[in-house]
Amino acid sequence: MSENGKVRAIVATDCGSTTTKAILIKLVDGEYRLIVRGEAPTTVEAPFEDVTRGVLNAIREVEELSGHEVLDGETIIHPNDGERGVDLYLSTSSAGGGLQMMVAGVVMSMTAESAERAALGAGAIVMDALASNDGRLAHEKIERIRHLRPDMILLSGGIDGGTVTHVVELGQVISAADPKPRLGTGYNLPIIYAGNVDARDEVEKLLGDKTALDMVDNLRPVLERENLGPARDKIHDLFMEHVMAQAPGYNKLMGWTDAPIMPTPAAVGSIIETIAKRQDIEVVGVDIGGATTDVFSVFQDTFNRTVSANLGMSYSVSNVLAEAGIENVMRWVPFELPELEVRNRIKNKMIRPTTVPQALDDLKLEQAIAREALRLAFEQHKSFAVGLKGVQQERTISDAFSQSASGETLVNMMELDLLVGSGGVLSHAPRRQQAAMMLIDGFLPEGITRLAVDSIFMMPQLGVLAEVHERSSRRTA
Amino acid sequence: MAHAYTPGLRVAELTVLRKVRRLPIKGEVLVAKGDAVTSDTIVARTHLPGNVQLVNVASKLGLPPEDLPGVMVKKEGDAVEKGEPIATTKGFFGLFKSNVPSPCDGSLENISTVTGQVILREPPTPIQIDAYVDGQVVEVMEGEGVAIETVGTFIQGIFGVGGEKTGDVRVAVANAGEVLDASKLDDSMKGQIVIGGSHVTWDGLQKAMKVGAAGVVVGGFDDPDLKRLLGKDLGVAITGHEDVTTTLILTEGFGEIAMAHGTFDLLKKREGRKASINGATQIRAGVIRPEIVIPVVEERDKLQEETTGEATGLEIGSSIRVIREPYFGRLGEVTQLPNELQKMESESMVRVLEVRFEDGSEALLPRANVEMIEH
Known part of the structure; x- marks a missing residue:
């Protein structure tokens, strides 16, 4: 920030699944103006596997197009000294190619389908729906889980007070698969259990240690009624807090920004x-x-x-x-x-x-x-x-x-x-x-x-800017 | 200096490759660190719990679930044989008894007085994994698997269908621009990895499957044929588990596109050598591309320090390949990297580069529509 506390230059980036966009906003004659925007391919894939590469490339494009120096090597110059650097750096991200989930339920046409609806409603791509009666052998299901590398698994099955064995059986399949998350290796795969409440202890025993297990209300508490809300909300929470934060390089990016990445x-x-x-x-x-x-x-x-x-x-x-x-x-x-x-x-x-x-x-x-x-x-x-x-x-x-x-x-x-x-x-x-x-x-x-x-x-960037510096966001919009 | 990141598929004549081979569940590793292995060496094995069969005994006998213990002739933990009664009613004065036979060999795992279901588990299924590539065991993950290292040629494709296969490389076309059709395939290609040029026709792929080719590697394939092959329109590119006898790998994309000369020449150079291929593709973050691995261990001493496009990015003089219409598949050299946005025929304003194609003609292209050729 400049000596009088005014924000004079802002860079904001949005890391999309395909493209990383950067904008430069500057205070010109007392008004905040969008000076230039730049973009570069997002770099969450091999060989880079580091979202910050795309961010740096997009910012470099902004530099080249505007002539305003923002980077010193691979460091954002901070704060703005009147000639170079920025006072605020902010970012949003949806890198990761969307939310990819697997769902499981006891009966394909009942709880597995309810689980699929919950996941779809939460915005996931349902890669596969496993069910006790889907005709596949247990080892085929295990292979499938390992091969697909979902971001998250939603396990449901059984009405409250009903049989626990089948849903526990599915828990065993997931436990045997010991699924690993597709992004990053330092954390456990999130699994949401939204099945028969009576099976919670068994599921906890099977999956509690090897996965990031969360329990929510049964999404089919009785056969005649769905209750998708709790599972759907939990999927949203976990995606934002857990999965997205594992996109390669994300932790580094978090260290650069002046506000949490949105x-x-x-x-x-x-x-x-x-x-x-x-x-x-x-x-x-x-x-x-x-x-x-x-x-x-x-x-x-x-x-x-x-x-x-x-x-x-x-x-x-x-x-x-x-x-x-x-x-x-x-x-x-x-x-x-x-x-x-x-x-x-x-x-x-x-x-x-x-x-x-x-x-x-x-x-x-x-x-x-x-x-x-x-x-x-x-x-x-x-x-x-x-x-x-x-x-x-x-x-x-x-x-x-x-x-x-x-x-x-x-x-x-x-x-x-x-x-x-x-x-x-x-x-x-x-x-x-x-x-x-x-x-x-x-x-x-x-x-x-x-x-x-x-x-x-630049809606995403303005959205995050609105949280931090509403005046500049409103003026630029 | 303009710096542009442009992803390219890896095509390396000689490189060190490491392949991790993991069991789906914990088991036993059969090789030791330092062991030499071939692609079919079994490196680890385990027993997966057998498949589960559910039998609703209560409903079959017309009884309430809570009456189940009284009719079961097999208890939890008992071994059962296919056809053997697991439950019998008392009948009427010993007459008119009803039986429920076991649908499989295995053991009785659970009797539920809530649902009336009986769970039978089939015998465990042995599962083993092979080394996939010829090489050396460089790491053992106790109970889980191994890492195999090899030296050789490594080529990434852009899209594939089908899983891991091995076979000798066999070039079936005269040049990278030739179409692979049924007439170029014969019985001698059984078990081989057949290399085509710009395209494989539907009949060509069918013939490859008929003669038992292990794989087909080719520049392009048509999407309607992919739909025929898979029996559905592929929405999200997650492949590798298809039930196909011949793994298909595309090096360039969909349509008729000459295989990159570098790739074709390299495959030709390695003709007759054993290759390991995998069509598994996932196009999203954490991307997986199909691959061709051709071990050439005896050339290990020729290994040089690898350079990748990462360090330099696109520069004037870089070799590129166009990856979108209207110049799709053409090769050239970057002559200019202007900073200013420029208008394309579509009226889009984009960052561009100027390229000189191999025939000497020049064009202005969006930077996003080229990939660097890395060797």
């Missing part, structure tokens, strides 16, 4: 909530990333957030095609492109996630996929927005056969005042009307709705 969705959510509160309006926000698409909404003063962990523009791009179907993607492409070509291009994007469209037809195809990702993510949001609230999380047996909560959703498109889009494909759309069309086609607003796009892709 998870990207939390930072974006905070900005969306602030906008809705300040202006007293109904807002929907979306952040479409490489691995995940987050949807936020504020209706009737209630904030909701969902994370569609399997819908994104790079790591998950192929899954958008699989879920939406090729016809739905191609209806947005204004020229003929053979299916073979479309499929190959999408798969190539998946296996080389950091590339960008150079040719116009490539851009159009990406924007077509984005429309479908937005549409699917919003559908999920609408059906889960209700489920996130108190007593309505509980389902009856008749709901167990349907994912939707139609008629009960808080999302009302006629009342929507503002639709905000963020994320690479929207923020980097070369023409603003392309971003507008993607938002309109993806969300189908009905009444009078203003559209906004985070055109310089």
